Amino acid sequence: MTETISTGAERKAAIRKIAFANRRNQDNKDDLSRGIMQTFMGLPEYADALTIMFYVDVRAEVRTRFDLPKALKQGKRVVVPWCNDEGELELFHLESMDELEIGMYKILEPAPELRNLPEKRVEVTELDLIMVPGVGFDSRGGRTGMGKGYYDKCLEHARRDAKIVAVCFDCQIFDEIPVQPHDIFMDKVITETTTHVGIGRA
Numbered sequence: 001m002t003e004t005i006s007t008g009a010e011r012k013a014a015i016r017k018i019a020f021a022n023r024r025n026q027d028n029k030d031d032l033s034r035g036i037m038q039t040f041m042g043l044p045e046y047a048d049a050l051t052i053m054f055y056v057d058v059r060a061e062v063r064t065r066f067d068l069p070k071a072l073k074q075g076k077r078v079v080v081p082w083c084n085d086e087g088e089l090e091l092f093h094l095e096s097m098d099e100l101e102i103g104m105y106k107i108l109e110p111a112p113e114l115r116n117l118p119e120k121r122v123e124v125t126e127l128d129l130i131m132v133p134g135v136g137f138d139s140r141g142g143r144t145g146m147g148k149g150y151y152d153k154c155l156e157h158a159r160r161d162a163k164i165v166a167v168c169f170d171c172q173i174f175d176e177i178p179v180q181p182h183d184i185f186m187d188k189v190i191t192e193t194t195t196h197v198g199i200g201r202a
Helices: 002-025 029-041 044-048 068-073 150-155
Strands: 051-053 077-083 089-094 100-102 108-110 129-132 136-138 163-167 188-190 195-197
Touching: 002 136, 029 163, 029 188, 068 077, 077 108, 089 150, 129 150
Parallel strands: 051 077, 051 129, 129 163, 163 188
Antiparallel strands: 077 089, 100 108, 188 195
């Protein structure tokens, strides 16, 4: 059993390394991201959702920040995550792009003085649609992230009827991502060319 887990972990680490390089070397990220975001915001799940979590892109991720203002104008309740000192994701109700600022690690995140205001805090159970970043994915909706488990810990508390949708570039799709029992499958994975329908949560 230990050998299987170790082999799976090694495969996942190897995929993560390749995916990081692929994503970093991806050309034309801005234009591809606009297309990916257009597909995401055109989903029936998006139209039906009232409270939607977006991630705010960092480094070579699919760019989301350029479409956040559009979502805000559409009357959606927009939520963005930030990481607390315990390594857990907290959820913030975003009402203006002015509420975001560059943090310690050059990540655009909610301003510290706003984060813990009661009216700004959101519980994961309030989310109808959850956008998830990641390093590598497969067509089943399998995912590998940074290896810290931030999103897995958050997603395990999401409502069963909440939809989980990942966005990434084609270069981040692999034949199969090794998974463990605690890993959560995406309902959909959107790239610049394809929307993969995942197996979701059992």
